[in-house]
Each structure stands twice: as structure tokens, then as C-alpha cells.
Amino acid sequence: MELLKEDFDKIQKQIISFYGINLSRKYELVKNRLTTFAIDEKYNNLHEFIEEINKNPFLYKELVNRLTTNYTYFFREREHFEILKKVIIPKLIMGNPNNLKIKIWSAGCSKGNEAYSIAIALEEILGLKMNYSIYGTDISTKVLNFANKGLYTKEDLKKVENNRIEKYFKKVKEDKFQVIDNLMKKVYFSELNLMLPFNPFFNNFNVIFCRNVMIYFPLDIKLKLINKFYNALQPGGYLIIGKSEILPGIKNKFKLVQQSVYRKEL
Numbered sequence: 688m689e690l691l692k693e694d695f696d697k698i699q700k701q702i703i704s705f706y707g708i709n710l711s712r713k714y715e716l717v718k719n720r721l722t723t724f725a726i727d728e729k730y731n732n733l734h735e736f737i738e739e740i741n742k743n744p745f746l747y748k749e750l751v752n753r754l755t756t757n758y759t760y761f762f763r764e765r766e767h768f769e770i771l772k773k774v775i776i777p778k779l780i781m782g783n784p785n786n787l788k789i790k791i792w793s794a795g796c797s798k799g800n801e802a803y804s805i806a807i808a809l810e811e812i813l814g815l816k817m818n819y820s821i822y823g824t825d826i827s828t829k830v831l832n833f834a835n836k837g838l839y840t841k842e843d844l845k846k847v848e849n850n851r852i853e854k855y856f857k858k859v860k861e862d863k864f865q866v867i868d869n870l871m872k873k874v875y876f877s878e879l880n881l882m883l884p885f886n887p888f889f890n891n892f893n894v895i896f897c898r899n900v901m902i903y904f905p906l907d908i909k910l911k912l913i914n915k916f917y918n919a920l921q922p923g924g925y926l927i928i929g930k931s932e933i934l935p936g937i938k939n940k941f942k943l944v945q946q947s948v949y950r951k952e953l
């Protein structure tokens with residue numbers, strides 16, 4: 688199906704201003720995903736379909752589901768889970784040995800793999816006597832539904848060691864493994880657009896993971912978001928970004944701990 692230049696421009700401008708995602712150089716991707724979406728909804732003209740999407744909030748939500756890139760896997764960028772276990776949590780405990788409840792945010796959590804990997808890493812800290820909660824948020828309702836079920840295939844778990852699978856997943860049917868209840872009840876998923884002001888509940892975090900999300904955002908939006916994360920962290924809290932991400936200006940606010948790991952000063 689044909690995607691008119693003016694329709695493409697309109698959609699990509701909306702997506703960047705509502706969600707921060709820069710699709711201006713992704714004409715082919717937008718066209719292909721819109722075409723599949725139109726076929727599924729029984730339309731054969733993209734111009735008419737786009738007009739309908741703009742009138743219908745349900746179709747608009749589905750458009751967001753279709754245009755986001757949700758690639759993720761368990762223990763992606765493993766070093767981050769090691770530093771969480773070996774450096775960050777011990778430091779947080781030392782700072783507050785008596786009454787610590789760890790609050791961690793997986794911002795742009797996709798299908799939940801990151802949030803559950805964090806939960807597994809925390810469970811593995813020997814002698815850990817602390818409460819923790821993990822909040823996973825995303826704009827895609829499709830991935831959030833997936834994350835809430837905590838159901839994964841063998842393929843999804845291919846980078847997870849067998850002993851971790853045995854301990855933290857239960858086989859529910861052929862090729863379906865579910866995160867165990869004890870972990871599921873510590874991880875909460877909800878819809879949240881990082882472009883909007885954060886709900887007041889999203890504050891006082893000890894650690895924020897926002898990995899491989901801001902890569903799609905223009906620099907001005909990245910800088911605003913870094914400020915918002917700074918305000919949402921407790922003093923002494925950590926921000927972890929993707930290892931390949933470059934965020935000029937981040938060092939004005941945060942102290943660099945190691946590549947892609949930053950700390951808000953106490």
C-alpha cells in the first residue's frame with residue numbers, strides 16, 4: 688500500500704511529540720508496519736486508515752504498539768546485574784542498615800525481561816534481609832500484557848542459565864515457563880509515557896534502569912528525561928542506561944560510577 692509523504696510526516700511528528708520516538712528516517716519501517724496493521728483491520732488504503740486511526744483512540748493505542756521497538760532479553764548487558772548485586776545494593780544497605788526497602792524502576796520495560804532479571808539478581812544476594820519492589824513501565828499495552836503474565840518460551844530463556852530457570856521459573860505447559868509467584872508479586876507493571884510529568888508515586892527510587900529506550904529520542908528530550916530521573920531518585924540513588932548510549936550532559940547532574948552507571952550524589 689502507498690504511504691503518502693504528508694501522511695508519514697504527520698504520523699512521525701505526532702509520535703515524536705507524544706512519545707519522544709524519532710521515526711523521521713524510518714519511512715520504510717512505518718510503511719511496512721502500517722500496511723500490516725491496515726490489512727489486519729481490513730483496510731486497503733493507508734490514507735483512509737490513518738484518518739480512522741486519528742479518530743479512534745483504540746486504533747491509536749494499537750498504532751503505538753505496532754510502532755515501538757520492543758527488542759529485549761533476560762540479563763541483557765549482564766554487567767549491570769553484577770554491579771547491582773556486588774556494588775549498588777551493598778552500598779545502599781551500608782547507607783541504611785536498619786530499615787531499607789529497595790525501590791527499583793525498569794523504565795521502558797518491554798516484555799518484562801529486564802524487571803524479572805533485576806528481581807532474580809536481588810534474590811541471589813546472599814543473606815539479603817530487605818524488602819524490594821520493582822516497577823516496570825512502558826507505553827506499549829501489548830508488551831505490558833505480556834510482562835504481567837510472566838510467561839516465556841525456551842527461546843526467550845536461551846540466555847538464562849539452567850540453575851536460574853529451575854529456581855525462578857515453573858514449566859506450565861510445553862514450551863511455556865512462568866516466573867514463580869514469589870517473584871511475580873514483587874514486580875508491578877503499568878502504562879507510563881516517559882514524556883509526561885511523572886505520577887507523584889514515581890519518586891524515591893533507589894535505582895532506575897532506563898536502557899535502550901532513550902536511543903530513539905532526540906537530544907533535547909533525553910536531557911529533560913535525565914532531569915526527571917534525577918528528581919525521581921533518592922540521594923545516593925543510581926541511574927543505569929544502555930551500554931552503547933551516549934548522553935551528553937548527564938555528567939552535569941550525576942557522578943559516573945562506571946560506563947553507563949551513574950549516581951546521584953548524597
Ligand SMILES: C[S@@+](CC[C@H](N)C(=O)[O-])C[C@H]1O[C@@H](n2cnc3c(N)ncnc32)[C@H](O)[C@@H]1O
Nearest residue numbers: 706755757758759795797825826880881898899
Ligand atoms: C528496545 S526496548 C528496551 C527494553 C529493555 N529496557 C532492554 O534494554 O532490554 C524499548 C522500550 O521502550 C519503550 N518506550 C519507547 N518510548 C517510550 C516512552 N515515551 N515511554 C515509555 N516507554 C517507551 C518501548 O515501547 C519499548 O518497549
